[in-house]
Amino acid sequence: METGGSLPHATRKPTLTPKAIIHQKYGNKASYKVEEVEEPAQNGCPGLAILQKGPCLYRCTLELPEFSVTSESFKKKKDAEQSAAQMALDKLGIRPSADNPTAEEAWTDLIARIEYIFSNEFLSALHPLSGHLKAALGRVGDLNGSVPASVIAICDGKPNNLCKIINPKMDSQPFLVISYIMRAATRLPELVVGPEGQLSIRRKNPYPPDLIESILSQESGVAENVTTMAIYIPCSTEKPVEPVILNISSSSYYLDVIAQKLGLSDANKVLISRTIGKASSETRFYLAAPKSFPIDIPSDHLNDKALKFGEPLNARASYICGQNIYGDSILASIGYTWKSQDLFHEDVTLQSYYRMVISKIPSGLYKLSREAILAAELPLTFTTRTNWKGSFPREILCSFCRQHRLLEPVFSISTIPTKASSELSRSSKKLKVSESADQDTEYADGDDTVYAGAKSVGLASSFSCEVKLYSKSQDLILVCAPNVLYKKQNDAVQNASLKVLSWLNAYFKDTDMPLEKLKQLASVFDINFYPQNFIKEVVSCLSVNSFQHSETFGGKPESNGNNILNGVVEDAESSIDTEGLDSGVCPSNGSLLCVCYSVSLVTKDKLQKELLESAEEFEFEIGTGAVITSMEAIGSQMSVGQSACFHTELPPQDLVLAAAKDSPSALALLSSPCCLEYSIILLRLTEPPEDRMEQALFSPPLSKQRVEYAVQHIKDSCATSLVDFGCGSGSLLESLLDYPTSLETIVGVDISQKSLSRAAKVLHSKLTMNSDPDAPSRGIKSAVLYDGSITDFDSRLCGFDLGTCLEVIEHMEEEQACMFGDVVLSSFRPRVLIVSTPNYEYNVILQGSNITSQEDDPEEKVQSQSCKFRNHDHKFEWTREQFNHWASNLAVRHNYTVKFSGVGGSADVEPGFASQIAVFRRVVLPEEENLQEHKDLECKYNVIWKWNRSNPALTD
Numbered sequence: 001m002e003t004g005g006s007l008p009h010a011t012r013k014p015t016l017t018p019k020a021i022i023h024q025k026y027g028n029k030a031s032y033k034v035e036e037v038e039e040p041a042q043n044g045c046p047g048l049a050i051l052q053k054g055p056c057l058y059r060c061t062l063e064l065p066e067f068s069v070t071s072e073s074f075k076k077k078k079d080a081e082q083s084a085a086q087m088a089l090d091k092l093g094i095r096p097s098a099d100n101p102t103a104e105e106a107w108t109d110l111i112a113r114i115e116y117i118f119s120n121e122f123l124s125a126l127h128p129l130s131g132h133l134k135a136a137l138g139r140v141g142d143l144n145g146s147v148p149a150s151v152i153a154i155c156d157g158k159p160n161n162l163c164k165i166i167n168p169k170m171d172s173q174p175f176l177v178i179s180y181i182m183r184a185a186t187r188l189p190e191l192v193v194g195p196e197g198q199l200s201i202r203r204k205n206p207y208p209p210d211l212i213e214s215i216l217s218q219e220s221g222v223a224e225n226v227t228t229m230a231i232y233i234p235c236s237t238e239k240p241v242e243p244v245i246l247n248i249s250s251s252s253y254y255l256d257v258i259a260q261k262l263g264l265s266d267a268n269k270v271l272i273s274r275t276i277g278k279a280s281s282e283t284r285f286y287l288a289a290p291k292s293f294p295i296d297i298p299s300d301h302l303n304d305k306a307l308k309f310g311e312p313l314n315a316r317a318s319y320i321c322g323q324n325i326y327g328d329s330i331l332a333s334i335g336y337t338w339k340s341q342d343l344f345h346e347d348v349t350l351q352s353y354y355r356m357v358i359s360k361i362p363s364g365l366y367k368l369s370r371e372a373i374l375a376a377e378l379p380l381t382f383t384t385r386t387n388w389k390g391s392f393p394r395e396i397l398c399s400f401c402r403q404h405r406l407l408e409p410v411f412s413i414s415t416i417p418t419k420a421s422s423e424l425s426r427s428s429k430k431l432k433v434s435e436s437a438d439q440d441t442e443y444a445d446g447d448d449t450v451y452a453g454a455k456s457v458g459l460a461s462s463f464s465c466e467v468k469l470y471s472k473s474q475d476l477i478l479v480c481a482p483n484v485l486y487k488k489q490n491d492a493v494q495n496a497s498l499k500v501l502s503w504l505n506a507y508f509k510d511t512d513m514p515l516e517k518l519k520q521l522a523s524v525f526d527i528n529f530y531p532q533n534f535i536k537e538v539v540s541c542l543s544v545n546s547f548q549h550s551e552t553f554g555g556k557p558e559s560n561g562n563n564i565l566n567g568v569v570e571d572a573e574s575s576i577d578t579e580g581l582d583s584g585v586c587p588s589n590g591s592l593l594c595v596c597y598s599v600s601l602v603t604k605d606k607l608q609k610e611l612l613e614s615a616e617e618f619e620f621e622i623g624t625g626a627v628i629t630s631m632e633a634i635g636s637q638m639s640v641g642q643s644a645c646f647h648t649e650l651p652p653q654d655l656v657l658a659a660a661k662d663s664p665s666a667l668a669l670l671s672s673p674c675c676l677e678y679s680i681i682l683l684r685l686t687e688p689p690e691d692r693m694e695q696a697l698f699s700p701p702l703s704k705q706r707v708e709y710a711v712q713h714i715k716d717s718c719a720t721s722l723v724d725f726g727c728g729s730g731s732l733l734e735s736l737l738d739y740p741t742s743l744e745t746i747v748g749v750d751i752s753q754k755s756l757s758r759a760a761k762v763l764h765s766k767l768t769m770n771s772d773p774d775a776p777s778r779g780i781k782s783a784v785l786y787d788g789s790i791t792d793f794d795s796r797l798c799g800f801d802l803g804t805c806l807e808v809i810e811h812m813e814e815e816q817a818c819m820f821g822d823v824v825l826s827s828f829r830p831r832v833l834i835v836s837t838p839n840y841e842y843n844v845i846l847q848g849s850n851i852t853s854q855e856d857d858p859e860e861k862v863q864s865q866s867c868k869f870r871n872h873d874h875k876f877e878w879t880r881e882q883f884n885h886w887a888s889n890l891a892v893r894h895n896y897t898v899k900f901s902g903v904g905g906s907a908d909v910e911p912g913f914a915s916q917i918a919v920f921r922r923v924v925l926p927e928e929e930n931l932q933e934h935k936d937l938e939c940k941y942n943v944i945w946k947w948n949r950s951n952p953a954l955t956d
């Protein structure tokens, strides 16, 4: 199934429907509204008290950025839509390529079109070009009535399409359309072309006076003086890009004003680029035409070398435009439109110029969609739809393709039937898919993951998605085919799109990357690309950008390509300055942080400061790289209500200027050494569904019940030493300090330094601040936190009385969890080990509560309920049987006994406990009595923090 517009074989010329052509041109900017039209009933039944309807007919209104059209009534909705699309094409002068006129016919049509444009009738037509025709009548002297040929090329679609038939190479040299237009005009005796050096056409005979009079009377009082801002982009990259003001009086022609800013006498010497940005945009580049512009050369000589610009390529302008621009140029947003008779104009500021620069690359597009140029980053992963902020990967990929003049991406979805996915056994982990029997397909991690072991649940189906990018000429550029199944079609599409974006982004950040490296990277993202086509379509627009690293992307050479657009964070954490009380909640991956932030440009001496970017509320998911690294690192160590301030090195100058509202003052500051100052306040923390469920559904919350469960075992076993495997931010260790126990030594191990540093803060303050001799924690003599993986052995933790490992194993791959089981019981050998993990069977109850479902689409909610993990960081969740099997085998292998229990719910009521617990007890063997001394010293872990009651000053 294809959702992105179907594409036949790349070599065959497609016969596109009118709707498909509109889609190619406008994408989702074209909106179809179908309404029912009631026809009176023909063979009605008289006297029947039920309202009788005639056959139902449909009418379609197609809204395009420039205008809208409404079709006649049709029996079928799709006919109404096609008809509306055809009407729009007619209006735009676009002829479906299906009727394939010959070059000869196209010539005849072109001449007829030019004749029509200069006819009396056209002058009062509602067409952007008629605005120019009228304005030309106001030009003075020799220029009176002369229309620049370049405006015909940009305002009327028809000549462009006809020229493409005459010379298919036209796309690479769009300015050549002007030659054809002028050549066509020379064939018309009523028109005058030139003189030499002027790209203009005029009528030999003036328009009839009454026509002119009626036109003038329509316009009376409408025309006003216009002042608008444009951008001057010198050809030499040594010279800065600068704003220019266009002052257009009511009696002047705006193109003449632009020409003068380019140092030309008038608009008849100006070339105009295609539009930039959104479909309805009037933003274009203006540049001087080459001195000798070919007007009448035989068509077989017309090739891309026919135009000889005396000026060198304008690299900056060409980069944004995607079309070669030569010499100095002006970027302005001004022109006549379909919408109104008046001249449309909009300021192009320096800020908007820099936004165009960054919009060429995926991370720039993402930053713009979040309105957070400096803070946001294109996330590395797509976890859930609700946690994704800003434009979705698919949308960004579509914009990217439009930006780079590629076809809309083609998405192909494969649906894997229910049977194949539900028959899988959990332990095999890999799934053979019938369609691609020789490839292994892995299930995706994430909260919408298909649970392969869900034998009992009725899965609808699962999806994988393949994305293809094609050039405008339908050459395949790349295929991304991730071998991952998703339960929702949308997730498959978004994840595949994100892979393509991530790869493209990596390339754009380091365009000097050797081809080999680019290929390697592609395979990481499941991408196969066709280097020749990729270079032709995507890289060629960059090849003109030798300035890219030194100028556009930062003003300083990058030592490490990875930092372009990321900014370099230097010691952000060491200069962190937090204020406010620590609430004790440490966000984990999958949490959403909501911050209020501002970023200012400050001089290194901190004397001058300029606000660049701010947001009252800005939400991002922890652990996905959705914001710059320092913001994520610092934000995730903060508590709600706390504020922090930190500094980072200056990111590339383009980013600063794309964010700066006041470019001149930002530029002034940038002339001295600067850095960025971030201030953030943590407003809210939305924990992943698992935690929210546990808090909302259990009283006391499950986490507290687990702590109490551990305390009971400490009491029962008179344990003096405890090690918490996967201690996270120390919630168990901290809570234990509130109970009077026999514990003297407590130790925590985790691989997350972020969590450990929070654990250290909390334990430190609780142990040292509490000088009360009756404090329950008085018995604790030492506490240590280690950074290390619990699948590694470290002899310092050998033979402890009690080991705990609460809600950790499901965060590791299954093989890792099994490895931990073996290491802990064979080498660490605690007297008692308590392991807890979610009971998968209990999810039905949790999900029935609706707390997990944050999806806004009710259909998807229903689909996803039956087989969702509690947290998208979970690599697996076990049923009671699976857990029993694992724990019992483990115990037997290592001389332990095991008993099963749990918290939340009850053992006797289906489906058992919410959190299932196994308690292992060592069967003491005589040779094990002095366990610790027998072992060789093996120190794999790093001490992160250490505390000693006898000498608290020794604390690390």
Ligand SMILES: C[S@@+](CC[C@H](N)C(=O)[O-])C[C@H]1O[C@@H](n2cnc3c(N)ncnc32)[C@H](O)[C@@H]1O
Pocket (backbone or CB within 6 Å): 725, 726, 727, 728, 729, 731, 732, 749, 750, 751, 752, 755, 788, 789, 790, 791, 805, 806, 807, 808, 811, 812
């Ligand atoms: C859900 S948290 C549980 C934290 C804590 N046990 C509790 O109950 O609050 C899971 C923790 O396991 C840790 N973890 C995952 N894999 C690990 C590994 N191989 N070694 C050590 N810790 C690990 C994670 O860093 C995370 O802090």
Ligand SMILES: [Mg+2]
Pocket (backbone or CB within 6 Å): 690, 807, 808, 810, 811, 871, 874
């Ligand atoms: Mg968990």
